[in-house]
Amino acid sequence: MGHRDDLLAAARTLLEDKGYAHITARDLVAASGTNLASIGYHFGSKSGLLNAAIGTVFEEWTDQLAELAMADPTASPIERGHVTWAAWLAGLAGKRRLLVSYIEALAQAERAPDLRQQLAELYRTCRLRVADLVAESLGDGTRGDDPRCRAVATFVVAVCDGLAVQWLVDPDGVPTPDELLAGLTTLWSASFPPDGNDSPGHT
Amino acid sequence: MGHRDDLLAAARTLLEDKGYAHITARDLVAASGTNLASIGYHFGSKSGLLNAAIGTVFEEWTDQLAELAMADPTASPIERGHVTWAAWLAGLAGKRRLLVSYIEALAQAERAPDLRQQLAELYRTCRLRVADLVAESLGDGTRGDDPRCRAVATFVVAVCDGLAVQWLVDPDGVPTPDELLAGLTTLWSASFPPDGNDSPGHT
Protein backbone atom coordinates (compact mmCIF):
# COMPACT_ATOMS: atom_id res chain seq x y z
CA MET A 1 0.00 0.00 0.00
CA GLY A 2 0.95 3.63 0.08
CA HIS A 3 0.97 6.27 2.70
CA ARG A 4 -0.67 4.10 5.27
CA ASP A 5 2.25 1.72 5.49
CA ASP A 6 4.81 4.45 5.13
CA LEU A 7 3.34 6.23 8.11
CA LEU A 8 3.29 3.10 10.21
CA ALA A 9 6.91 2.40 9.41
CA ALA A 10 7.91 5.95 10.24
CA ALA A 11 6.02 5.78 13.50
CA ARG A 12 7.89 2.64 14.49
CA THR A 13 11.23 4.21 13.73
CA LEU A 14 10.45 7.43 15.52
CA LEU A 15 9.19 5.58 18.57
CA GLU A 16 12.58 3.95 18.84
CA ASP A 17 14.66 7.05 18.57
CA LYS A 18 12.63 10.09 19.39
CA GLY A 19 10.14 9.06 22.06
CA TYR A 20 6.38 8.83 22.05
CA ALA A 21 5.60 12.18 23.58
CA HIS A 22 7.86 14.22 21.36
CA ILE A 23 6.74 12.91 18.01
CA THR A 24 4.78 15.55 16.14
CA ALA A 25 2.54 15.05 13.16
CA ARG A 26 5.08 16.89 11.08
CA ASP A 27 7.86 14.57 12.22
CA LEU A 28 5.87 11.63 10.98
CA VAL A 29 5.26 13.28 7.65
CA ALA A 30 8.91 14.17 7.22
CA ALA A 31 10.11 10.69 8.16
CA SER A 32 7.66 8.95 5.89
CA GLY A 33 7.72 11.27 2.91
CA THR A 34 3.97 11.53 3.01
CA ASN A 35 1.57 14.31 3.69
CA LEU A 36 0.17 15.95 6.77
CA ALA A 37 -3.41 15.17 5.89
CA SER A 38 -2.68 11.51 5.24
CA ILE A 39 -2.48 10.94 8.98
CA GLY A 40 -6.03 12.06 9.47
CA TYR A 41 -7.16 10.27 6.40
CA HIS A 42 -5.74 6.87 7.30
CA PHE A 43 -5.70 6.87 11.08
CA GLY A 44 -8.13 9.55 12.18
CA SER A 45 -5.56 11.29 14.30
CA LYS A 46 -1.91 11.32 15.22
CA SER A 47 -2.47 9.26 18.33
CA GLY A 48 -4.45 6.78 16.29
CA LEU A 49 -1.38 6.21 14.20
CA LEU A 50 0.98 6.06 17.16
CA ASN A 51 -1.15 3.58 19.03
CA ALA A 52 -1.38 1.38 15.99
CA ALA A 53 2.38 1.35 15.77
CA ILE A 54 3.20 0.95 19.42
CA GLY A 55 1.56 -2.42 19.82
CA THR A 56 3.79 -4.12 17.33
CA VAL A 57 6.99 -2.57 18.67
CA PHE A 58 6.54 -3.65 22.24
CA GLU A 59 5.20 -7.02 21.32
CA GLU A 60 8.49 -7.73 19.66
CA TRP A 61 10.33 -6.57 22.72
CA THR A 62 8.50 -8.89 25.07
CA ASP A 63 8.97 -11.67 22.54
CA GLN A 64 12.69 -11.22 22.82
CA LEU A 65 12.52 -11.30 26.59
CA ALA A 66 10.47 -14.46 26.62
CA GLU A 67 12.96 -16.14 24.34
CA LEU A 68 15.78 -15.22 26.67
CA ALA A 69 14.04 -16.83 29.59
CA MET A 70 13.41 -20.01 27.66
CA ALA A 71 17.04 -20.93 27.39
CA ASP A 72 18.28 -23.84 29.50
CA PRO A 73 15.12 -25.63 30.60
CA THR A 74 17.07 -27.59 33.19
CA ALA A 75 17.94 -24.57 35.28
CA SER A 76 16.17 -24.01 38.57
CA PRO A 77 13.48 -21.33 38.66
CA ILE A 78 15.56 -18.81 40.50
CA GLU A 79 18.47 -19.46 38.22
CA ARG A 80 16.19 -18.71 35.33
CA GLY A 81 15.19 -15.48 36.98
CA HIS A 82 18.84 -14.71 37.36
CA VAL A 83 19.52 -15.35 33.69
CA THR A 84 16.46 -13.42 32.61
CA TRP A 85 17.28 -10.36 34.69
CA ALA A 86 20.87 -10.43 33.54
CA ALA A 87 19.83 -10.53 29.90
CA TRP A 88 17.23 -7.89 30.52
CA LEU A 89 19.67 -5.48 32.10
CA ALA A 90 22.29 -6.18 29.47
CA GLY A 91 19.80 -5.41 26.73
CA LEU A 92 18.58 -2.17 28.22
CA ALA A 93 21.53 -0.08 27.18
CA GLY A 94 20.68 -0.52 23.54
CA LYS A 95 17.03 0.22 24.06
CA ARG A 96 17.16 3.33 26.13
CA ARG A 97 15.05 5.45 23.83
CA LEU A 98 12.55 2.69 23.37
CA LEU A 99 12.28 2.29 27.10
CA VAL A 100 11.54 5.96 27.48
CA SER A 101 8.90 5.67 24.79
CA TYR A 102 7.38 2.81 26.68
CA ILE A 103 7.20 4.80 29.88
CA GLU A 104 5.66 7.70 28.04
CA ALA A 105 3.11 5.39 26.52
CA LEU A 106 2.34 4.06 29.98
CA ALA A 107 1.55 7.57 31.11
CA GLN A 108 -0.50 8.36 28.03
CA ALA A 109 -2.46 5.18 28.49
CA GLU A 110 -4.19 6.69 31.47
CA ARG A 111 -6.04 9.02 29.13
CA ALA A 112 -6.26 6.74 26.11
CA PRO A 113 -8.42 3.70 26.83
CA ASP A 114 -7.48 1.99 23.59
CA LEU A 115 -3.81 2.23 24.33
CA ARG A 116 -4.34 1.13 27.87
CA GLN A 117 -6.22 -1.95 26.81
CA GLN A 118 -3.50 -2.74 24.34
CA LEU A 119 -0.87 -2.53 27.07
CA ALA A 120 -2.99 -4.61 29.41
CA GLU A 121 -3.22 -7.26 26.74
CA LEU A 122 0.51 -7.10 26.27
CA TYR A 123 1.12 -7.72 29.96
CA ARG A 124 -1.40 -10.52 30.11
CA THR A 125 0.16 -12.48 27.32
CA CYS A 126 3.64 -11.78 28.59
CA ARG A 127 2.72 -13.03 32.06
CA LEU A 128 1.08 -16.07 30.58
CA ARG A 129 4.19 -17.02 28.70
CA VAL A 130 6.37 -16.49 31.72
CA ALA A 131 3.97 -18.47 33.88
CA ASP A 132 4.29 -21.42 31.52
CA LEU A 133 8.05 -21.23 31.75
CA VAL A 134 7.82 -21.15 35.52
CA ALA A 135 5.54 -24.17 35.59
CA GLU A 136 7.85 -26.03 33.30
CA SER A 137 10.91 -25.38 35.41
CA LEU A 138 9.10 -26.34 38.60
CA GLY A 139 8.89 -29.74 37.01
CA ASP A 140 6.37 -31.12 39.47
CA GLY A 141 3.39 -31.13 37.16
CA THR A 142 2.19 -27.71 38.17
CA ARG A 143 0.32 -26.06 35.33
CA GLY A 144 1.03 -22.61 34.00
CA ASP A 145 -2.42 -21.42 35.00
CA ASP A 146 -1.82 -22.25 38.64
CA PRO A 147 -2.23 -19.03 40.61
CA ARG A 148 1.20 -19.46 42.05
CA CYS A 149 2.75 -19.54 38.60
CA ARG A 150 0.75 -16.51 37.60
CA ALA A 151 1.97 -14.78 40.74
CA VAL A 152 5.57 -15.63 40.08
CA ALA A 153 5.23 -14.45 36.50
CA THR A 154 3.80 -11.15 37.67
CA PHE A 155 6.68 -10.93 40.02
CA VAL A 156 9.34 -11.61 37.43
CA VAL A 157 7.87 -9.08 35.04
CA ALA A 158 7.57 -6.54 37.84
CA VAL A 159 11.22 -6.96 38.68
CA CYS A 160 12.17 -6.42 35.04
CA ASP A 161 10.13 -3.26 34.85
CA GLY A 162 11.27 -1.99 38.20
CA LEU A 163 14.92 -2.63 37.48
CA ALA A 164 14.55 -0.88 34.15
CA VAL A 165 13.16 2.20 35.84
CA GLN A 166 15.97 2.37 38.34
CA TRP A 167 18.51 1.72 35.64
CA LEU A 168 17.05 4.52 33.56
CA VAL A 169 17.36 7.07 36.30
CA ASP A 170 20.56 5.91 37.91
CA PRO A 171 22.41 3.18 36.02
CA ASP A 172 25.23 2.97 38.52
CA GLY A 173 22.91 2.45 41.44
CA VAL A 174 21.58 -0.85 40.15
CA PRO A 175 23.33 -3.95 41.44
CA THR A 176 24.61 -6.56 39.05
CA PRO A 177 22.48 -9.65 38.51
CA ASP A 178 24.99 -11.64 40.51
CA GLU A 179 24.68 -9.31 43.45
CA LEU A 180 20.95 -9.56 43.06
CA LEU A 181 21.06 -13.32 43.23
CA ALA A 182 23.40 -13.27 46.21
CA GLY A 183 21.09 -10.88 47.99
CA LEU A 184 18.05 -13.01 47.33
CA THR A 185 19.81 -16.12 48.50
CA THR A 186 20.71 -14.46 51.76
CA LEU A 187 17.24 -13.10 52.10
CA TRP A 188 15.64 -16.41 51.65
CA SER A 189 17.84 -18.44 53.91
CA ALA A 190 17.11 -15.89 56.62
CA SER A 191 13.40 -16.19 55.96
CA PHE A 192 13.31 -19.96 55.79
CA PRO A 193 16.18 -21.11 57.95
CA PRO A 194 17.61 -24.45 56.82
CA ASP A 195 17.08 -25.76 60.32
CA GLY A 196 13.57 -25.48 59.08
CA ASN A 197 10.99 -24.47 61.67
CA ASP A 198 8.23 -23.09 59.53
CA SER A 199 6.99 -20.91 56.77
CA PRO A 200 5.91 -17.34 57.46
CA GLY A 201 2.37 -17.06 58.66
CA HIS A 202 0.04 -16.17 55.88
CA THR A 203 -3.54 -17.09 55.31
CA MET B 1 5.98 34.52 51.49
CA GLY B 2 3.95 35.37 48.45
CA HIS B 3 3.62 34.05 45.00
CA ARG B 4 6.54 31.74 45.32
CA ASP B 5 4.89 29.60 47.95
CA ASP B 6 1.48 29.87 46.35
CA LEU B 7 2.87 28.51 43.12
CA LEU B 8 4.64 25.66 44.85
CA ALA B 9 1.46 24.70 46.66
CA ALA B 10 -0.55 24.84 43.47
CA ALA B 11 2.03 22.71 41.69
CA ARG B 12 1.83 20.07 44.39
CA THR B 13 -1.93 19.96 44.17
CA LEU B 14 -2.00 19.83 40.41
CA LEU B 15 0.61 17.09 40.34
CA GLU B 16 -1.69 14.99 42.44
CA ASP B 17 -4.79 15.45 40.39
CA LYS B 18 -3.94 16.56 36.91
CA GLY B 19 -0.65 14.92 36.02
CA TYR B 20 2.77 16.34 35.29
CA ALA B 21 2.56 16.47 31.53
CA HIS B 22 -0.79 18.18 31.32
CA ILE B 23 -0.15 21.03 33.70
CA THR B 24 0.11 24.31 31.83
CA ALA B 25 1.54 27.56 33.07
CA ARG B 26 -1.96 29.00 33.02
CA ASP B 27 -3.25 26.12 35.15
CA LEU B 28 -0.68 26.95 37.76
CA VAL B 29 -1.58 30.60 37.72
CA ALA B 30 -5.29 29.87 38.01
CA ALA B 31 -4.81 27.38 40.84
CA SER B 32 -2.55 29.69 42.78
CA GLY B 33 -4.21 33.02 42.16
CA THR B 34 -0.95 34.48 41.03
CA ASN B 35 0.35 35.81 37.78
CA LEU B 36 1.73 34.27 34.65
CA ALA B 37 4.99 36.12 34.89
CA SER B 38 5.56 35.10 38.49
CA ILE B 39 6.51 31.65 37.32
CA GLY B 40 9.38 32.97 35.31
CA TYR B 41 10.34 35.41 38.00
CA HIS B 42 10.55 32.91 40.83
CA PHE B 43 11.45 29.66 39.10
CA GLY B 44 12.87 30.60 35.73
CA SER B 45 10.45 28.43 33.87
CA LYS B 46 7.43 26.24 34.29
CA SER B 47 9.47 23.08 34.53
CA GLY B 48 11.67 24.76 37.11
CA LEU B 49 8.63 25.15 39.27
CA LEU B 50 7.35 21.67 38.62
CA ASN B 51 10.66 20.07 39.40
CA ALA B 52 10.95 22.00 42.61
CA ALA B 53 7.54 20.71 43.62
CA ILE B 54 7.94 17.15 42.53
CA GLY B 55 10.83 16.40 44.84
CA THR B 56 8.85 17.08 47.95
CA VAL B 57 5.78 15.16 46.82
CA PHE B 58 7.55 11.93 46.05
CA GLU B 59 9.82 12.16 49.01
CA GLU B 60 6.74 12.04 51.19
CA TRP B 61 5.47 9.07 49.28
CA THR B 62 8.62 7.03 49.78
CA ASP B 63 8.65 8.10 53.41
CA GLN B 64 5.25 6.53 53.84
CA LEU B 65 6.42 3.35 52.19
CA ALA B 66 9.48 3.10 54.39
CA GLU B 67 7.35 3.54 57.48
CA LEU B 68 5.11 0.73 56.38
CA ALA B 69 8.03 -1.61 56.02
CA MET B 70 9.35 -0.74 59.47
CA ALA B 71 6.43 -2.27 61.29
CA ASP B 72 7.04 -5.49 63.19
CA PRO B 73 10.82 -5.75 63.39
CA THR B 74 10.58 -9.39 64.39
CA ALA B 75 9.12 -10.51 61.10
CA SER B 76 11.30 -12.42 58.71
CA PRO B 77 12.64 -10.54 55.70
CA ILE B 78 10.30 -12.14 53.24
CA GLU B 79 7.39 -11.54 55.54
CA ARG B 80 8.37 -7.92 55.61
CA GLY B 81 8.39 -7.89 51.86
CA HIS B 82 4.96 -9.42 51.94
CA VAL B 83 3.65 -6.75 54.28
CA THR B 84 5.33 -3.98 52.32
CA TRP B 85 3.93 -5.08 49.00
CA ALA B 86 0.50 -5.54 50.47
CA ALA B 87 0.52 -2.05 51.92
CA TRP B 88 1.92 -0.67 48.71
CA LEU B 89 -0.78 -2.23 46.56
CA ALA B 90 -3.48 -1.22 49.00
CA GLY B 91 -2.29 2.37 48.91
CA LEU B 92 -2.13 2.62 45.14
CA ALA B 93 -5.84 3.03 44.59
CA GLY B 94 -5.83 6.36 46.36
CA LYS B 95 -2.75 7.59 44.55
CA ARG B 96 -3.57 6.77 40.99
CA ARG B 97 -3.13 10.28 39.63
CA LEU B 98 0.03 10.75 41.59
CA LEU B 99 1.41 7.53 40.19
CA VAL B 100 0.71 8.71 36.68
CA SER B 101 2.46 11.96 37.47
CA TYR B 102 5.42 10.00 38.68
CA ILE B 103 5.60 7.98 35.51
CA GLU B 104 5.37 11.11 33.45
CA ALA B 105 8.15 12.65 35.48
CA LEU B 106 10.24 9.56 34.87
CA ALA B 107 9.84 10.05 31.16
CA GLN B 108 10.57 13.77 31.34
CA ALA B 109 13.66 13.07 33.36
CA GLU B 110 15.34 11.70 30.29
CA ARG B 111 15.47 15.23 28.88
CA ALA B 112 15.78 17.14 32.13
CA PRO B 113 19.07 16.36 33.88
CA ASP B 114 18.08 18.21 37.04
CA LEU B 115 14.94 16.20 37.43
CA ARG B 116 16.76 13.02 36.65
CA GLN B 117 19.35 13.67 39.29
CA GLN B 118 16.62 14.44 41.76
CA LEU B 119 14.93 11.15 41.03
CA ALA B 120 18.21 9.29 41.23
CA GLU B 121 18.77 10.81 44.63
CA LEU B 122 15.29 9.79 45.67
CA TYR B 123 15.95 6.18 44.70
CA ARG B 124 19.32 6.13 46.40
CA THR B 125 18.00 7.27 49.72
CA CYS B 126 14.98 5.04 49.45
CA ARG B 127 17.17 2.03 48.75
CA LEU B 128 19.44 2.95 51.61
CA ARG B 129 16.58 3.02 54.04
CA VAL B 130 15.22 -0.26 52.81
CA ALA B 131 18.68 -1.80 52.93
CA ASP B 132 18.96 -0.85 56.59
CA LEU B 133 15.63 -2.49 57.28
CA VAL B 134 16.77 -5.59 55.49
CA ALA B 135 19.99 -5.73 57.46
CA GLU B 136 18.11 -5.28 60.67
CA SER B 137 15.69 -8.09 59.97
CA LEU B 138 18.48 -10.44 58.93
CA GLY B 139 19.59 -10.07 62.51
CA ASP B 140 22.99 -11.63 61.95
CA GLY B 141 25.02 -8.48 62.22
CA THR B 142 24.98 -7.77 58.52
CA ARG B 143 25.25 -4.05 57.88
CA GLY B 144 22.92 -2.08 55.66
CA ASP B 145 25.75 -1.18 53.35
CA ASP B 146 26.47 -4.81 52.58
CA PRO B 147 26.08 -5.31 48.83
CA ARG B 148 23.57 -8.05 49.44
CA CYS B 149 21.37 -5.72 51.43
CA ARG B 150 21.69 -3.09 48.76
CA ALA B 151 20.73 -5.68 46.18
CA VAL B 152 17.71 -6.83 48.13
CA ALA B 153 16.63 -3.24 48.61
CA THR B 154 16.88 -2.60 44.90
CA PHE B 155 14.88 -5.69 44.38
CA VAL B 156 12.13 -4.73 46.80
CA VAL B 157 11.81 -1.28 45.32
CA ALA B 158 11.77 -2.72 41.83
CA VAL B 159 8.93 -5.02 42.75
CA CYS B 160 6.96 -2.09 44.14
CA ASP B 161 7.47 -0.08 40.98
CA GLY B 162 6.80 -2.99 38.69
CA LEU B 163 3.66 -4.02 40.50
CA ALA B 164 2.44 -0.44 40.38
CA VAL B 165 2.88 -0.34 36.62
CA GLN B 166 0.98 -3.54 36.08
CA TRP B 167 -1.71 -2.43 38.46
CA LEU B 168 -2.05 0.85 36.63
CA VAL B 169 -2.64 -0.78 33.30
CA ASP B 170 -4.58 -3.82 34.40
CA PRO B 171 -5.61 -3.81 38.06
CA ASP B 172 -7.39 -7.15 37.86
CA GLY B 173 -4.39 -8.91 36.42
CA VAL B 174 -2.23 -8.36 39.49
CA PRO B 175 -2.23 -11.17 42.03
CA THR B 176 -2.93 -10.49 45.67
CA PRO B 177 0.04 -10.18 47.99
CA ASP B 178 -0.86 -13.54 49.46
CA GLU B 179 -0.75 -15.17 46.06
CA LEU B 180 2.53 -13.45 45.50
CA LEU B 181 3.96 -14.86 48.69
CA ALA B 182 2.65 -18.33 47.92
CA GLY B 183 4.20 -18.15 44.48
CA LEU B 184 7.55 -17.07 45.84
CA THR B 185 7.52 -19.78 48.44
CA THR B 186 6.91 -22.40 45.79
CA LEU B 187 9.51 -20.89 43.57
CA TRP B 188 12.13 -20.93 46.22
CA SER B 189 11.57 -24.39 47.52
CA ALA B 190 11.92 -25.60 43.96
CA SER B 191 15.13 -23.66 43.59
CA PHE B 192 16.65 -24.68 46.90
CA PRO B 193 15.12 -28.05 47.68
CA PRO B 194 14.87 -28.69 51.43
CA ASP B 195 16.63 -32.00 50.88
CA GLY B 196 19.39 -29.55 50.26
CA ASN B 197 21.83 -30.54 47.56
CA ASP B 198 23.22 -27.18 46.57
CA SER B 199 22.74 -23.62 45.58
CA PRO B 200 22.47 -22.64 41.92
CA GLY B 201 25.79 -22.07 40.29
CA HIS B 202 26.74 -18.49 40.28
CA THR B 203 30.11 -16.86 40.69
Place this chain on the structure above:
DNA sequence: ACCGAATCTATACGGGCGTATAAATCGGCG
Protein backbone atom coordinates in the same frame (compact mmCIF):
# COMPACT_ATOMS: atom_id res chain seq x y z
C1' DA C 1 9.79 60.68 53.99
C1' DC C 2 12.54 58.69 50.56
C1' DC C 3 14.93 55.51 47.61
C1' DG C 4 16.21 51.32 45.52
C1' DA C 5 15.37 46.63 45.25
C1' DA C 6 12.15 43.13 45.20
C1' DT C 7 7.87 41.74 43.71
C1' DC C 8 3.66 41.78 41.21
C1' DT C 9 0.54 42.92 37.13
C1' DA C 10 -1.13 43.13 32.48
C1' DT C 11 -0.39 42.07 28.11
C1' DA C 12 2.04 41.11 23.83
C1' DC C 13 4.77 37.96 20.99
C1' DG C 14 6.15 34.30 18.19
C1' DG C 15 5.77 29.74 17.34
C1' DG C 16 4.32 25.03 16.94
C1' DC C 17 0.73 22.15 17.17
C1' DG C 18 -3.24 18.95 15.38
C1' DT C 19 -6.81 19.05 12.25
C1' DA C 20 -9.88 20.43 8.41
C1' DT C 21 -10.81 21.78 3.69
C1' DA C 22 -10.75 21.86 -1.09
C1' DA C 23 -8.56 20.93 -5.10
C1' DA C 24 -5.54 17.71 -7.83
C1' DT C 25 -4.35 13.08 -9.10
C1' DC C 26 -4.61 8.28 -9.66
C1' DG C 27 -6.62 3.71 -11.05
C1' DG C 28 -9.87 0.35 -12.17
C1' DC C 29 -13.76 -0.51 -15.13
C1' DG C 30 -17.72 0.05 -18.20
Place this chain on the structure above:
DNA sequence: CGCCGATTTATACGCCCGTATAGATTCGGT
Protein backbone atom coordinates in the same frame (compact mmCIF):
# COMPACT_ATOMS: atom_id res chain seq x y z
C1' DC D 1 -12.29 7.41 -23.56
C1' DG D 2 -14.88 8.98 -19.45
C1' DC D 3 -16.40 8.35 -15.07
C1' DC D 4 -16.08 7.81 -10.06
C1' DG D 5 -14.36 6.60 -5.77
C1' DA D 6 -10.09 6.33 -3.37
C1' DT D 7 -6.11 8.64 -2.37
C1' DT D 8 -2.79 12.36 -2.18
C1' DT D 9 -1.54 17.28 -2.15
C1' DA D 10 -1.09 21.98 -0.57
C1' DT D 11 -2.42 25.06 2.48
C1' DA D 12 -5.19 27.50 5.87
C1' DC D 13 -7.29 27.81 10.43
C1' DG D 14 -7.54 28.44 15.13
C1' DC D 15 -5.84 27.28 19.42
C1' DC D 16 -2.92 27.25 23.23
C1' DC D 17 1.46 27.28 24.80
C1' DG D 18 5.77 29.20 27.42
C1' DT D 19 8.20 33.29 27.83
C1' DA D 20 9.47 38.22 27.66
C1' DT D 21 8.68 43.05 28.51
C1' DA D 22 7.48 47.15 30.69
C1' DG D 23 5.21 49.52 33.97
C1' DA D 24 2.90 49.59 38.75
C1' DT D 25 3.30 48.46 43.43
C1' DT D 26 5.13 47.10 47.82
C1' DC D 27 8.48 47.13 51.44
C1' DG D 28 12.69 47.38 54.27
C1' DG D 29 16.30 50.28 55.64
C1' DT D 30 17.84 54.85 56.68
